[in-house]
Amino acid sequence: MSKKLLKNGYVLVSADDDIEKLDVLIENDEIEDLLLPENTEEIEEEDVEEYDLSGKLIIPGFINMHTHSAMSYFRGVADDSSFEEWLFKEMLAREDFLRSEMAYYGAVISILEMISSGITTFVDMYMFTDEIAKAAYDLGMRAYISRGLSFDNEEGWxxxxxxxxxxxxxxxxxxxxxxxxxxxxxxxxxxxxxxKEIAKIAEKYNTHIQIHLLESKNEKNQYSLSDIENTGLFEVPTIAAHCVYVDNEDIKVLSKNDVTVVYNPTSNMKLGNGIAPIVDIIDENVNVTFGTDGCASNNSLNFFNEMKVGSILQKYKYGPDKLTIKQILRMAWENGGFALGERLGRLEPTFKADLVVLDINTPEFCPKDLKRMKSNIVFSANPRNVFGTMVAGKWLYFDKKFVNLLDEGEIYEKFEYYYKEIENNFNNRVCDGNIRNNNC
Ligand SMILES: [Zn+2]
Known part of the structure; x- marks a missing residue:
């Protein structure tokens, strides 16, 4: 049995709570209890590992509901391209040169970035899913991973x-x-x-579906969400990334079928796709969460950015009184847990011990008024405020350092080596019988 006691910190139990001074008792991978500091003496006599978190703020871990972790190799590629150019010309052509060991290190780099940005769960869609799952397993992250499935021919599918x-x-x-x-x-x-076929398979395995829906304007002319509903896809728990171009009818379909929407504001803006109508979507009681998308289109996995950018875009679109701090924090935390059917996103007893410790002795958190701390988390904080990240009761990051990482230097070395190999192959690729030129 392994117990930990996080002492002397401030705690924000959930988006709806106020910040209080509480001690957090963790047993194995769950929160066992929240105690007033004066009531922890008996526990201190038991066999517990104690951590003094005086002057720190403990919050639930962020749930990143949409990313492509192995795409870290493509950070900074095609910064000024349209969505179609970015995807079809720059990404798919590079992906041809990815091999499984590269994907492992690509995912590792993204996972390290996520851990140090306070993310404790990520939802990933990509190729090389064995390697991504292994990277998440090795590094101690919580992950929900799907093979990206596209159709070229029966054999490939x-x-x-x-x-x-x-x-x-x-x-x-x-x-x-x-x-x-x-x-x-x-x-x-x-x-x-x-x-239709994949919905039946997911049903058989009793698992969820991830899909990109109505991300770009061109898709609006190709299908509506009633078309997708008719395939039976939404009979399986579905996580729908983007939903930028949903109209009122589409939103009703999302609501009726309990589809979870993932809002990826930075990626949607950077690729010029637009602002998802999140306030209208929430008004129809749809479960909305946040995603960073991959760092090929973001270009970072900084969850604090998503909350801030996501909030201010909706304020710009609908008015400054819309999308409150409470709503943003629910989207960052418990709405993700709800979508994944797991006790995540709140620090209550029996919930998973997935949490972040913020250093609030920094300019971003001044003035130190507890009433303003929730606002500071959304609008002022950044990854340098992350002091510690815990997943399933284990520290993955503590005192701003990765815990139990065997050889951090070797990870960066391998990543750079593979990055160079991909870019070399991309630049020398044969296209229509010739070495690549500007038209290929
Ligand atoms: Zn995506």
Missing amino acids: NQRVKENVSTYEKFNGLENRIYIGFGPHAPYSVSFDKL
């Missing part, structure tokens, strides 16, 4: 579905923190028939 199933069989449920879903990429890359 079947191969990708097979990989998705194989990762499910190897990793699903591992340490109660790695889960595998299915990831039909988007309705423009997967036919309605194939969506």
